[in-house]
Amino acid sequence: MAHVSSPPGSQVRQERWHEADQLDGADDLHEEEAIEVRETLIDAEAHGQRLDRVLVSLVPEFSRTWLQQLVAQGAVQLDGQSVCQPSRKLKAGQRLRVELRPTPQSQAFRPEAIALSVVYEDEHLLVIDKPAGLVVHPAAGHWSGTLLNALLAHHAGASALPRAGIVHRLDKDTSGLLVVGKTQEAVTALTRAIAARNVHREYLALVHGEIRQPQALSTIDAPIGRDPRSRVRMAVVPSGRSARTDVALVAVAAGCSAVRCTLHTGRTHQIRVHLACRGFPLVGDSLYGGHEALGLRRQALHAWRLRLEHPVEARPLAFEAPLPADFAAAWHAVVDGPRTGPPAGLQ
Structure with missing residues (x-):
């Protein structure tokens, strides 16, 4: 239990621009959800051009990617027939109609x-x-x-x-x-x-590898920024923002280690990056070199403790979150302790 302690291009002549009638049940929707419809007659200048290029001129405020998705959804018609190929070449005299459905x-x-x-x-x-x-x-x-x-x-x-x-x-x-x-x-x-840094955040993690020199990991102070080789990853880079994580070893078994991590900063993927850079990626964290183990199919990281001062009443608050079932089973496989109550080895 937790406890408290741009205008259209010249090749397309836009003729009509109106909102479609509201659909049944639309009273439950926001007004901006009404589908806007734009229509035009393809002229000689647009003859032979790709459909998606002409759409960009007709609807300049939408990205080409989204307009191509509208085509795939059947929201674009030529002479009353849905067209599903963004590369379709247009002919002079065709009537183009597009329903501007809301983007995600x-x-x-x-x-x-x-x-x-x-x-x-x-x-x-x-x-x-x-x-x-x-x-x-x-x-x-x-x-x-x-x-x-x-x-x-x-x-x-x-x-x-x-x-x-x-x-x-x-x-x-x-x-x-x-x-x-x-x-x-x-x-x-x-x-x-x-x-x-007045909010105390403590995490439990399971990592690949048996940590034999915990003192070497006790404090990881290394700047984190975008990985120059991959935009979906973060990395320890000299130009990154300062980041500090304290790491305490709880137990070692089965080729893995259970650790307790305390954040002093809150950079994106901080714990994952810091532990991986020391050669101990999180179990289940494929982005940073981990893989499935101990029955876990997701990264083995749990925000366990939270302590802070109430933002208005200035009284101390403290919370703990029980381990979810998948994490608890994996934790138990490394730490010899009971499955219920505070995690073994933690006080």
Whole structure:
């Protein structure tokens, strides 16, 4: 249990621009969801040009990539017939019609009825035990089903706050504790507390390799920035932002080590990068050299403890999140201790 201690191009002549009638049930949708339709008659200048190029001129405010997706969805017609090839060559005299359906990005910041495991809540803040697999903030590939969407449904004030009150993040496959502000006052105070390193965040992790010299890992102080060889990875680079992680060894067994990590900074992928750079990637973390082991099919990282001062009432708060079942089983395989209660070797 947790506890409290640009205009169109000349080759296309745009003729009509209107909004389609609302569909049945649209009373439940936002007004901006009405589908806009644009039509034009292909002229001699556009004759022989690719469909996607002409669409860019007709709808300059949309990216070519999204317009190509509209084509694939059947939202583009020539002379009343859907066309599904962006490379289709057009002929003078054809009538082109496109339905401007909302992009996923435009629909990202919407409330969704997603269950939250609430550890603590008052009028100022919310502490959540995030499950592995839940994305915190909408991004490419995850424009819905995120924690932000859940927060927008959880309380009305979230819509007026930047990022719905989210002040720090956990990776998609990291489980555990995360604090969210419910008012602007709380968001501001929490953001400042995190920047001042006054929020204590402790993680449990399982890594590949048996750590035999824990003193060499006790403090990893190495700057982190974007990996120059891969935009999806972070790395220890001289030009990166300062990052410090304290690492304490808990147990060693089965070719793996169980460790407790304390963050002093909160850089993207910090624990994953710091441990990997020392030759001990997280179990299940394929991005940084890990692989499935101990029955875990996701990265072995759990935000276990959280301590902070209440952002408005200035009283101390402390929380612990129980280990999720998959992590608990893997942890038990390395640490000889009970499956329930505080993790073995941790006080």
